[in-house]
Amino acid sequence: MSAPLIELDGVRRVYDTGRVQVAALDRIDLQVASGDFLAVVGPSGSGKSTLMHILGCLDRPTTGRYRLGGVDIADFDDDGLAEVRSRTIGFVFQDYSLLPGTSALENVAAPLLYQGVPRKERLARATAVLERLGLGDRLDHEPTELSGGQQQRVGIARALVTNPALILADEPTGNLDSASGAEVIQLMQGLNRSGRTIIMITHDAEVAQGATRQVHLRDGRIVA
Template sequence: MANTQSPRAGTTPPDSQPVIELVGGRKTYRSGSIEFEAMRGVDVTVNRGDYVAITGPSGSGKSTLMNILGCLDVLTAGEYRLAGHVVADLDETDLALLRNEEIGFVFQQFHLLPSLSAQRNVELPLVYRGVPRAERHRRALRALERVGLGDKAANRPGEMSGGQQQRVAVARALVGEPALLLADEPTGNLDSTSTNDVLALFDDLHEQGRTIVLITHEVEVAERAERQIHMRDGLVEELSLSKAGAR
């Protein structure tokens, strides 16, 4: 592994250091003699406490960008720093550690284990870190209380609504105190009431200083963010204030 500090649990970047620094990001996919450039020199900076929505039509490159930002894929060219770590300098073990410690993921499909209670689902990132059981229980309960589900800790996913399941997923993303909350179409499977509940939760988290990057194709969801990054044909087409950010 190259000379870089290993990520450590609970570390957060100083206020002056961006959580995300992507410079000249390019991603090329190859299939035989065919090449497709999904990202063509993308620059993105997200500072601590920002609330950013990434939007764009199908095929624009926003999903590729999400995978790069989430350390689920690697750049073909350019540089990506997450919480001060040069991602390209990390081997697979430290990259997995970086994902677990610095990124809280929220997905459209919830990805909760149906046989486990809400509390045990929330504990899972801490299990992978080797956090002692009593501390895992305490932190999971606190995370559930933060999303308004302290009274649902013993419930299994099948006993909760879609909106409640997504809030459990948010609690799981928050339990490790990551530098970045990365949400991929988090309201895509929710009805309008549950969508409003989850977006209100993101608003509250943003007000508390959380760094949030949200990928969405829904205009009304993107407008809740502080900033919008619009992608088209593998490029950042515009960087604009949303209506929420303009308030």
């Protein structure tokens, strides 16, 4: 068996508030294999977001080791982490986080810009992904002209366009009605079946049922 895609080894993340030190994450050990669909479940304040920031290379562990694809991310500087995000991670956000005043097509093409992909190819790849997600007739729409479900699908398309090893979804259904939310979960299940590794963070036990594996966080520790 090959090495897992993600390996967390005794990861702590401590916030120094000046007077007291708060451990948002405490000795987290976690392995995620390529092809997993993992749900990280926990109430607010359990450290989910901190875990996602570390998994997404937006933040670094205070102590402990995080290996992504076998490489210790402590070896990278900030620009190196940006490169890792650009090449290996696709983010899906609760509030979609699309660039305002920018068309669906340009939004989806944006990550390729930072990979140095030529404009023509960027637009072609973005169009292909949007068409695959059923948004082929919404290419020129700006975020405000799309429904919540459509916006989240644009968000997922943006995460997919770089063909990343890992999709990180932070409460992807949090702002959606249950029908649109179910659609998004089905979409992600489909992606997972076609081999994509997905980590989804949620506080909703029902949404977490959509994943193939769950870990539960409480007070910065994995409890189950």
